[in-house]
Amino acid sequence: MRHRIDLGNWNSIIGTTVLAAGLTLFAGVGIAKADDCQERIVKADHHLHEAIEHHGYESKQSEHARMELHSAREYCWGHSHKWWDVEGSRWHSDRDWDDHDHEHHDHDHDHDRDHQ
Numbered sequence: 375m376r377h378r379i380d381l382g383n384w385n386s387i388i389g390t391t392v393l394a395a396g397l398t399l400f401a402g403v404g405i406a407k408a409d410d411c412q413e414r415i416v417k418a419d420h421h422l423h424e425a426i427e428h429h430g431y432e433s434k435q436s437e438h439a440r441m442e443l444h445s446a447r448e449y450c451w452g453h454s455h456k457w458w459d460v461e462g463s464r465w466h467s468d469r470d471w472d473d474h475d476h477e478h479h480d481h482d483h484d485h486d487r488d489h490q
Contacts, residue, residue: 411446411453416460422439424439431477440476451469461475
């Protein structure tokens with residue numbers, strides 16, 4: 375007795391497998407973009423903090439780091455319509471960042487000593 379292979383079933387199985395693999399890959403790309411965005415913003419935010427600490431709030435290094443942070447936020451907004459808030463440890467789905475949000479740092483390190 376010969377077994378007959380039903381190609382319709384095989385096509386269905388192969389099609390389902392390809393579809394599942396494609397969906398998995400697509401979902402992985404979305405996760406990778408989110409991770410890439412978060413990593414970009416965290417890195418740029420860290421550079422800004424370092425520049426302020428080492429060169430001063432109004433230094434050219436700090437200004438450059440501010441532009442890097444702005445660019446990282448714009449990149450994320452443009453690619454996924456969200457951005458990572460490092461200080462608040464959360465995603466924002468509104469384009470509501472403040473390019474001057476690091477102004478709360480003490481610009482005059484001697485200010486506290488002068489008023490004690």
